[in-house]
Amino acid sequence: MTLRVLARQEAQAELALPRSTYDYYAGGSGEEITLESNLAGWRGYRLRPRVLRDVAEVDTSTEVLGTRLAAPVVVAPSALHGLAHPDGEVATAAGTADSGSLLCLSTRSSVPLEEVAAAGSGADWWFQVYVMRDRELTEGLVRRAAAHGAKALVLTGDTPYVGLKKRTTEGLSVGSLHLANLAQHVAGGVVDQRATEQDPGIGLDVIGWLHEVSGLPVVVKGVLRGDDARDCVSAGAGGVLVSNHGGRQLDRAVPTALALPEVVEAVGAEVPVLVDGGVRTGVDALVALGLGASAVLLGRPVLWALAAAGRAGVTQCLDAVRADLAHVMALAGARSVAELPEGLVTR
Ligand code: FNR
Numbered sequence: 001m002t003l004r005v006l007a008r009q010e011a012q013a014e015l016a017l018p019r020s021t022y023d024y025y026a027g028g029s030g031e032e033i034t035l036e037s038n039l040a041g042w043r044g045y046r047l048r049p050r051v052l053r054d055v056a057e058v059d060t061s062t063e064v065l066g067t068r069l070a071a072p073v074v075v076a077p078s079a080l081h082g083l084a085h086p087d088g089e090v091a092t093a094a095g096t097a098d099s100g101s102l103l104c105l106s107t108r109s110s111v112p113l114e115e116v117a118a119a120g121s122g123a124d125w126w127f128q129v130y131v132m133r134d135r136e137l138t139e140g141l142v143r144r145a146a147a148h149g150a151k152a153l154v155l156t157g158d159t160p161y162v163g164l165k166k167r168t169t170e171g172l173s174v175g176s177l178h179l180a181n182l183a184q185h186v187a188g189g190v191v192d193q194r195a196t197e198q199d200p201g202i203g204l205d206v207i208g209w210l211h212e213v214s215g216l217p218v219v220v221k222g223v224l225r226g227d228d229a230r231d232c233v234s235a236g237a238g239g240v241l242v243s244n245h246g247g248r249q250l251d252r253a254v255p256t257a258l259a260l261p262e263v264v265e266a267v268g269a270e271v272p273v274l275v276d277g278g279v280r281t282g283v284d285a286l287v288a289l290g291l292g293a294s295a296v297l298l299g300r301p302v303l304w305a306l307a308a309a310g311r312a313g314v315t316q317c318l319d320a321v322r323a324d325l326a327h328v329m330a331l332a333g334a335r336s337v338a339e340l341p342e343g344l345v346t347r
Contacts, residue, residue: 002321003280006317006320009316013305017083023167023172024083024165025303026167027166027248028163028166029248029249029251030163030251032251034251035248035251038255038257038277041255041257041278042257042278042280042284044257046347047283047286047332048343049341050332053334053335054335055330060326060337061337062337064272065152065217065219067102067124067126069101070100070101071100071285072293073325074103075297075298076276077104078299078300078302078303080174081303084306084307088177089103089109089110089111089115090116090119091119092306092311093105093119093123094314095311096120096318099314099318099319104297107127107128108181109179109180109181110178110179112181113145114144125150125151126151126219127142128154128155128221129142130156130198131155131206133194133196133197133198133199139213142213150214150216152217152218153210153211154220155218156198159198160198160202163248163250165248204232207237218236219241221240221241221243222244222245223240224243224256225263226262226266229263229273232267238271238272240263240272241274241275241297242256242293243256243277244259246276246278256275256278257287257288260288260293261291273294274294274297276296279297279298281321282321282324282327282328286328286332289337290340291345298321301321
């Protein structure tokens, strides 16, 4: 069922969006090997369901870093939602809140974070940070996010330089859109391209720095190895997000479904481990949870939903994945996220 809702929304988005925007969203880096294998990764696992476990009531709700969620399904940070819908991140925030989910807002939002925070009408949200060459700009941004109610920072660690995409983005027209979060704090509203690039020279110490500046837990995004996860937690990370940026950074990076068990093994007892990349169904999410993830994030499906039907589309997408998860949890003999059967997932 989820597949049907998500496939319909993607088809509608493909019709609604200019080709260059569709390609910008859909594409991956290099030969798109990681992009493809993210999807295949989840499908490579099999489930070992339990029977006769009274699944008349299934509870998908959970809590991650103090945020209550209707289901462990969260919206991944992605740039410039204004390309998908005129209301941009305002629609995403409202639709996400309607579904009881959590928006992780990108630094590269097309709407200022203050407006996005207001649109969620009180719902928790997290803020994704690129530590830019202009460190004061970064600090100001993070302070603004904390002041407007962000409950965690998500530090993207896998983007020292932007991955080169196979599908051309040459024709990508951003019209009057701009990086609204950054423009506000720059003289004359003109963003210096170089100053807002991710600083390729940052190291593990920025984790502590961001925590100090914001007072918020810092989740490191882009972790694909147990030893890296350990180093991030030692440096003060409050969580790790297993991600290869949806196959948009290092091509041939391992699919996240394969990296997840190693990261859970390394730090799962201490901090929440989240995962994204190719999660499209309730079963994908159940596999991730069974492997020890605290929650999954959806990237492209939410962009398609936004392009297809704005705020309502986003709610529909998240509700569909949540309903699908509840259904497959029942079939697997899992009454709640907290009490998943031991040994649920096998290869
Ligand atoms: C992204 N992603 C991303 N990540 C991030 O930390 N900051 C960002 O600004 C963006 N921007 C962005 C734009 C677009 C168009 C896409 C598709 C992705 C990566 C995103 O957070 C997430 O890791 C992946 O999208 C997850 O994979 P799926 O669900 O798209 O397969």
